[in-house]
Amino acid sequence: GAGVSQSPRYKVAKRGQDVALRCDPISGHVSLFWYQQALGQGPEFLTYFQNEAQLDKSGLPSDRFFAERPEGSVSTLKIQRTQQEDSAVYLCASSFVGETEAFFGQGTRLTVV
């Protein structure tokens, strides 16, 4: 596709439910990032992949958060046993290796009720 695609755009989850958020990066982009953006705040780093390798997961807030990119293309961010504080927009970005310009998707707005 022409840009980074994220699905679903909106997700409402009951507290305690598991959710999975999908990111389709730009074709050929080796680097993939996940960020979390709370209302009125800037994006905060969660994790980084280069191809299928997860090279940095230092931003994942707890062991309830898990990300994967098994074939080096599509990535999934999974949140287990969701809590209200998980409510945020989850942004995915991709880029070529060595290029600093990262392209962001539209994000998935997660609301935990």
Added chain:
Amino acid sequence: EDQVTQSPEALRLQEGESSSLNCSYTVSGLRGLFWYRQDPGKGPEFLFTLYSAGEEKEKERLKATLTKKESFLHITAPKPEDSATYLCAIQGGSEKLVFGKGTKLTVNP
């Protein structure tokens, strides 16, 4: 720890009234400073990357500059369509970007 502080938090301008947004940062070894524009309900849209002090980049009514401690985004003769939140981010010793909270710009016609 890498940090970014943006000011002001919000700015209201009249159409044609030029101004500047500030981004101050602390980082060990700056690899790049980034400006993004974010419209409501959308992801950040890339504007500029600056790599070293003294560097400047321009795009339409926007001009970004960089010193060793801060960056400015100058907006000349803004139009209502320039209304958005402008995000500043830095890249230091790792691949991740560290963002500020953003400046919400409103340009009134």
